[in-house]
Amino acid sequence: MVIQTIGLRKTFTSKGRGGKKEVAAVKGIDLTVKKGEIYGFLGPNGAGKSTTQKLLSTLMCPTGGEAKVLGYDLATQQEQIRQNVGCVSQAGGADLSSTGVQNLVLQAQLYGLDALTAKKYAAEFVERFQMSTFIERPAQSYSGGQKRRLDIALGMIHHPQLLLLDEPTTGLDPQSRAYLWGEIKKLKDTGVTVFLTTQYMDEADKLCDTIAIIDNGKVIVTGTPSELKSSVGGDTIVFSFQTEETARKAEALLTEKVPKGKVQTKNSSVHLTIEDGETMMPELLRSLDAKNVEAQGVTLSRPSLDDVFLKYTGRSLREDQIK
Amino acid sequence: MTLLRDTKLMFVRNMQHTLRSPVFVFVSMFQPLMYLLLFMPLLNGLGGVPGLPSGKTVDVFIPGLLVLQALFGTAFVGFSLIDDIRSGVIERFLVTPVKRSAILLGRVLRDAVVLLLQCVLITLVAIPFGLSVNIYGFVVSLLLYALIGITMASISYGFALIYKVEDALAPTLNTITLPVSLLSGIILPLALAPLWLQDLAKINPFSYAVNATRALFAGNFQSIGILEGFVVIGVLATLVFFWGVRSLKKMAS
Numbered sequence: 001m002v003i004q005t006i007g008l009r010k011t012f013t014s015k016g017r018g019g020k021k022e023v024a025a026v027k028g029i030d031l032t033v034k035k036g037e038i039y040g041f042l043g044p045n046g047a048g049k050s051t052t053q054k055l056l057s058t059l060m061c062p063t064g065g066e067a068k069v070l071g072y073d074l075a076t077q078q079e080q081i082r083q084n085v086g087c088v089s090q091a092g093g094a095d096l097s098s099t100g101v102q103n104l105v106l107q108a109q110l111y112g113l114d115a116l117t118a119k120k121y122a123a124e125f126v127e128r129f130q131m132s133t134f135i136e137r138p139a140q141s142y143s144g145g146q147k148r149r150l151d152i153a154l155g156m157i158h159h160p161q162l163l164l165l166d167e168p169t170t171g172l173d174p175q176s177r178a179y180l181w182g183e184i185k186k187l188k189d190t191g192v193t194v195f196l197t198t199q200y201m202d203e204a205d206k207l208c209d210t211i212a213i214i215d216n217g218k219v220i221v222t223g224t225p226s227e228l229k230s231s232v233g234g235d236t237i238v239f240s241f242q243t244e245e246t247a248r249k250a251e252a253l254l255t256e257k258v259p260k261g262k263v264q265t266k267n268s269s270v271h272l273t274i275e276d277g278e279t280m281m282p283e284l285l286r287s288l289d290a291k292n293v294e295a296q297g298v299t300l301s302r303p304s305l306d307d308v309f310l311k312y313t314g315r316s317l318r319e320d321q322i323k
Numbered sequence: 324m325t326l327l328r329d330t331k332l333m334f335v336r337n338m339q340h341t342l343r344s345p346v347f348v349f350v351s352m353f354q355p356l357m358y359l360l361l362f363m364p365l366l367n368g369l370g371g372v373p374g375l376p377s378g379k380t381v382d383v384f385i386p387g388l389l390v391l392q393a394l395f396g397t398a399f400v401g402f403s404l405i406d407d408i409r410s411g412v413i414e415r416f417l418v419t420p421v422k423r424s425a426i427l428l429g430r431v432l433r434d435a436v437v438l439l440l441q442c443v444l445i446t447l448v449a450i451p452f453g454l455s456v457n458i459y460g461f462v463v464s465l466l467l468y469a470l471i472g473i474t475m476a477s478i479s480y481g482f483a484l485i486y487k488v489e490d491a492l493a494p495t496l497n498t499i500t501l502p503v504s505l506l507s508g509i510i511l512p513l514a515l516a517p518l519w520l521q522d523l524a525k526i527n528p529f530s531y532a533v534n535a536t537r538a539l540f541a542g543n544f545q546s547i548g549i550l551e552g553f554v555v556i557g558v559l560a561t562l563v564f565f566w567g568v569r570s571l572k573k574m575a576s
Contacts, residue, residue: 057418079420087418091411095336097343109332110419112325154415 002162002193003033003056007065010051025051027217028065033195033210038188040208041197042305048217049197050090053166056195057087070162083111086160090167092151100135100142100150101126104157111158118157125153129183145176152180156192163187165196169203181207201305211305213312220312229303232311235277237284240269240297250293257287277302329422333429340403341437352441355392359385359449362510374512382456385449386464386536387509389442390529393471394504396441397434398496400476401483404430408487413574424568431476431564438472439465457542463549464539470556471532475500477563484570507533531555 010026026048033039041049054060056069058078067074069081094103101122108118126135129149134142139150148168156163168184169177184207187194198204204211205225212222221228239254241247244267251265254272261274274280277300288295310316341348363384370377407413416426442465446456482495504510506523507530513521524530535552538544 059414059417082418082420085418087415089411089414089418091409091414093411093413093415095407095412096410097340098336102339106332106336107415107419110329110416110421112420 001032001068001071002035003031003039003067003069003195005029005031005056005065005067008052008055008062008067009064010048010055010060011063024217026055026062029214029217029219031212031219033193035193036188036191037209038184038194038196038207040204040211041195041214042199042201042204042211042309043197043214044199047214049199049214050166052214053087053089053164053195053197057085057164058082059087083158084161086155086158086163088151088155088163088165088168090170092147092154094139094147094150094154096140097138099138100131103139103150103154104135107154108157113158121157121159125157129153143176144172145179148172148176148180149183152183160192162193162195165194167197167199169198169200177203201309205305213309215313221308225305228305228308230275232303232307234273234275235303236301237272237274237277237281238269238299238301239272239288239295241294242268242296244268246293249291250288250295253288253291253293254284257284326422326425326428329425330428330432332421333416333425334432335429337430337433338436341433348437348440351396352392352445354395355388355441355445356448358388358391359445359452363452366511369511372512372515374508374514381449381452381454382540383512383537385446385454385456386540387507387533388449389445389464389468390471390507390533390536391504391509392441392445393438393468394475394500394529396438397472397475398479398500399493400430400434401479401481401492401496402489404480404483405487405489405492408483408574413571417571417574423572424565427477427480427564427567427571430480431473434476435469435472439469442468456540460539460542460544464536467532467536467539467552467556470553470560471529474556474560474563477560477567481563481567481570484567484574487574503527503529506530509533528555528559 008026008029008031009024012023012025014021014023029052041052043049051060055062055074056067058074058081062074070084072080074081094100104122104125105115105118108121109115113121126132129152131146131149131153134146135150139147142150152165152168155165165184169180172180181203184194184196196207208225210222211225211228213220213228221231223231239250241250247265247268247270250270251263254261254270255263258272258274258280261272264271281298281300285295285298306316363381366375366380366384369375370380375383404413413426417423446454446461478499479496482492486492486495506527508524513524513530516524531548531552532555534548538546538548
């Protein structure tokens with residue numbers, strides 16, 4: 001296991017009027033992250049995502065619980081964890097008045113590399129992330145996407161086995177997002193494990209092998225994207241017909257054909273909920289045709305992670321973001 | 324060894340920042356130069372009062388003026404650290420295995436180097452005003468100025484790490500620098516002060532620094548004040564430096 005936590009907790013104490021107040025940001029989290037996977041930590045703002053990442057990167061000390069990162073104990077072996085984990089915070093942390101190269105070389109040296117190797121590694125990342133056109137300029141002149149590339153390169157400069165990414169694409173234009181998604185996916189081929197926090201459903205869906213949904217300091221559910229989606233019920237196929245009469249006929253046929261499915265008729269359309277909608281659809285259409293029940297239109301809708309979030313928290317993730 | 328290496332990396336990084344806008348090194352010399360040009364002539368008229376032998380005003384005033392520069396010139400370095408905290412630079416350093424003390428040591432050493440350059444320049448400017456200084460004493464006094472600079476810089480960084488915002492930092496630093504400079508006999512000799520004020524000055528560590536550097540400038544190497552100055556400021560610098568490192572370690576947790 002690359003990351004294993006049991007009951008990881010973090011409580012902040014704030015002193016204000018009326019004495020000390022305790023705020024629990026992370027309320028006992030159990031995580032198991034396997035080698036080589038992209039693990040998504042999905043949740044709304046303030047759910048405890050960044051705090052968890054800060055705990056795992058040794059920036060904060062946990063209030064309770066146990067954690068092993070790359071086999072090292074979080075409480076006693078912070079040095080080893082720092083040496084072998086890469087971390088990109090939400091703020092990024094590039095030195096804006098320095099050039100990208102200066103940033104990269106210094107960061108490599110802070111990981112103990114000599115100046116020559118540091119320069120070599122920096123050049124390698126400049127090439128890999130296609131940064132040569134701007135990397136010699138001060139970082140304050142970079143676009144959002146360029147700066148993000150530098151931030152991620154800074155986190156990876158020492159070739160860590162585990163990379164922690166805190167909301168890597170927040171605030172980026174669609175093109176830069178797509179580019180970064182491609183680069184993050186490529187990391188898998190090099191055997192790097194990625195722990196990625198995000199508040200975007202589509203990001204978690206596209207990138208992650210495993211997703212843990214976190215809300216209010218607790219992990220609510222964990223699974224692969226398809227496991228999570230099928231946990232909210234299967235796909236929905238909607239057949240539409242000319243008349244309600246035809247729809248009734250189709251309903252009878254479909255109920256017979258897929259006894260496991262849930263069939264419902266609304267006016268002249270039939271809604272069918274089944275596990276495996278995509279592969280079943282052609283066959284169902286053929287069998288309707290065979291009985292001369294002609295469908296005018298068919299749509300397939302698959303459950304999204306939004307539905308998953310709604311099911312487990314009772315709220316829509318988007319509602320939270322609007323607030 | 325890693326401490327030495329990490330400190331060097333951090334020192335170079337911070338020095339690069341200073342050298343990107345070197346004009347500020349000179350801008351922050353404005354205050355002492357104003358004292359030299361617009362205030363010292365007043366003191367000359369006072370020559371002969373206790374603690375201010377006539378004809379030697381400049382020799383007494385300059386060592387204290389450099390202490391003033393060490394106090395005020397480095398007191399506000401914490402603002403640059405708040406910048407680095409806000410942009411995430413400090414966190415980026417902290418996730419690496421770099422020695423925590425090196426992050427701060429690299430900064431205070433940069434501040435000390437900048438200060439020493441300023442001290443040398445101010446001294447050179449003061450020579451046409453009649454300053455006579457023992458060259459060996461001057462070199463040794465530079466060490467003491469560096470220690471004062473390290474002390475003030477550490478205090479400034481320590482509070483910057485606690486507050487993390489500018490609003491509270493400036494008033495806090497002013498609250499510290501003003502009384503310690505008034506209570507060290509820099510502007511006017513403490514010999515003129517009533518007894519209670521003189522007693523109060525005895526608990527101000529920087530008044531020992533002023534005494535020590537005056538003795539050094541005069542080449543008065545037997546003076547016990549020199550040793551006192553180094554011990555008092557040396558201990559203080561060490562204490563506040565490690566207090567700053569502690570603040571850095573506690574920053575996020």
